[in-house]
Amino acid sequence: ELTRAMSEMLDGLDEMLRGCRLEDGAVKMHLAGGMAVHYYCGTRYTEDVDATFSRRLMLPYKKLSVDYLREDGKPASIYLNPNYNDTFAVMHPDCQEDAVEWEGIGNERRAVKLFVLAPVDLAVSKIARFSPQDRDDIASLGRAGLVTADALRTRATEALDYYVGDTIWIKRNLDDACASLQ
Numbered sequence: 659e660l661t662r663a664m665s666e667m668l669d670g671l672d673e674m675l676r677g678c679r680l681e682d683g684a685v686k687m688h689l690a691g692g693m694a695v696h697y698y699c700g701t702r703y704t705e706d707v708d709a710t711f712s713r714r715l716m717l718p719y720k721k722l723s724v725d726y727l728r729e730d731g732k733p734a735s736i737y738l739n740p741n742y743n744d745t746f747a748v749m750h751p752d753c754q755e756d757a758v759e760w761e762g763i764g765n766e767r768r769a770v771k772l773f774v775l776a777p778v779d780l781a782v783s784k785i786a787r788f789s790p791q792d793r794d795d796i797a798s799l800g801r802a803g804l805v806t807a808d809a810l811r812t813r814a815t816e817a818l819d820y821y822v823g824d825t826i827w828i829k830r831n832l833d834d835a836c837a838s839l840q
Contacts, residue, residue, distance in 0.1 A: 660696055660703060663726035663736050664772075665763050667707065670722060671738075672768040675715075686712035688754050689774045690744065690783050692795070693736070697760060697774050701798040702791075703728060706739040712754075748786045748828060750817040753779040777804035781835070782814045788831040793838065800839040807836040 668687075675685060688711070689697070692704030723737035750756075757773035765771045775783060777799050784792035799805040814832050818825050 659726050659728055660693075660734075660736070661763065663724045663734075664693065664707070666724045666726075667722060667736060667738065668764065668768055668770055668772060670724070671717070671770045674717060675769045678769075684712075684769060684771050685715070686754070687770050687772050688712075688757050689760070689772060690747075690780060691739075691742070692791070694774045694780050695795045695798060698777055698780070698804055699798045699802050702794075703734060705734070705736055706742070707736055708739050708742040710742070710744055710754075744783070746786065747783045748814060748817050748821070749783055750779055750813055751820055753783075777802075778809050778813045781805045781810050782817055785814055785831050785835060786828055788835070793835070796835050797838055805839065807839040810839060811836050 671687070687709050689707070689709050691706065691708030692702060693707050695702060696704060717738075723735055725733065725735045728734050753775055754773070756776045756779060758776055759765060760772040760774050763772055774780075781796045781799050784795055796805065796810075800807075811832060814828075818828065821828075
């Protein structure tokens, strides 16, 4: 149900972009956050869709919400989060190139191609905020066998090489995250 709602959202994005001149015919949408965790683990629902795009877009965000019914029959909705910004997250510089195409969602017929951050990059992206939900998401990726402590530490340490400022607290969060994956 959540995947169908995501597909419907992509149809809406595609409809908005069809009249635009796209030189290479596609806009890449890179998914992070809870929806990406759902893609890999199916462990939680989310309302906001956190994503970045390969191009700057002017979209009417009020139209980018989709209502659906969860598996348990409860009404729910998702919306494209207009406030999502990966600038302050810990992100490896290769995370978009290493993202995985979400197959079976209709990328072949849309101007918007959906990619999901690789599991290790998704875990790395959760290190800075490191809320209880972020901790649970990292643990879910670990339980699914998609992220190991060593891989997380390596990728996050490489990502931190590109940051300016005090990263001591992020390194402490990383230590806690890696300990939870042991």
